[in-house]
Amino acid sequence: MARTQGSHSDITGPRIREAALGLFARHGYAAVSMRQIAGEVGVQAGALYNYTPDKQSLLFRLMRDHMQDLLAAYEELEQFDDPQDALRQFVGFHIRFHLQRPDEVFIAYMELRNLTPENFTEIEALRRRYEDSLESILRIGQQSDQFSVTDTKIATLAVIAMLNGVITWYRSGGRLSLDEVEQVYWDMVRKAVTA
């Protein structure tokens, strides 16, 4: 018979994280109970509190780590001088990164309102940093007349909104390959910001 007690600190922590990630993404933070999370991990609810001070921290850490991973991955990319190259890279990076982490992305967009004010401020700052990196590409391209957008801030938000739409419908193994999806979106983004 499987033991029901004992020490598993090194595996339980990650499993709690995984379970919370999946459940929050599927049902929403507010609709998920600590007991559900515990059930998925295979421990009792009380045991979760050896790993997190409370439910809010579980959400916050998922979101913060996701945003930090996103920024770190983006900032490691090759730097292009040509804004068109940089934009193409951004589009490809954004689509691939987000499709690899659908649950994290979903949570990052849907659960902002369930963060405490302090936590919200911190996540917003990270999100803002990412948006700014796209806006600076558009601004440089605008100054060199390679791009033609009425408003770089709005164009930034419009491009990101458009790209985020991918995760609502893309399924790997579907009609289009990842390369094709990337190509289709790059085509639309390029045309939208060009004269």
Place this chain on the structure above:
Amino acid sequence: MARTQGSHSDITGPRIREAALGLFARHGYAAVSMRQIAGEVGVQAGALYNYTPDKQSLLFRLMRDHMQDLLAAYEELEQFDDPQDALRQFVGFHIRFHLQRPDEVFIAYMELRNLTPENFTEIEALRRRYEDSLESILRIGQQSDQFSVTDTKIATLAVIAMLNGVITWYRSGGRLSLDEVEQVYWDMVRKAVTA
């Protein structure tokens, strides 16, 4: 002293709807309690059940009515033969309609997963009908070579995703007028789908 009892059937119903709308939009369906809604209306929680069989119906009716209003308003518009005219009209209509009803729109996008399966199916069908009206504009324009998109279905979703981004940042009285916003987005959409 204000009376705390009595008949108010004609005003309480709409007020419950308003309160639920605002609270669901702000905090999310799962995070809002019937007591909170009742508190906002100024009645006791039990009184809500004279107007709705349960909390789920409150959500479902808000979403269904919103989608029906959207479709009815769109279908009343002038029919254009030229796909470019039709697309321009769609962009303007979508932005204006959505900015006039930010709470309904927010709920319609965020709370799909909190619908029962039957209710979800019904809302999805309505949403699909709306998307199809845009796709048919793009398809006609594609056939006449006025538009050039790799895939009309993806282009449809991309355009709607881009336009929906407006409601996350637009505030009336802000830097740009509604006409200017409409113009900026029309400019991007037109270019994105044109050769």
Place this chain on the structure above:
DNA sequence: GTCTATACTAAGATAGAC
């Protein structure tokens, strides 16, 4: 139609045994 009161269930979190 609304109130008070409550049945019933479940939530987040903690205490102490093992």
Place this chain on the structure above:
DNA sequence: GTCTATCTTAGTATAGAC
């Protein structure tokens, strides 16, 4: 580190008085 047990609060929904 996990379990069982429990505290405390709050949820949806209903019953019956007014």
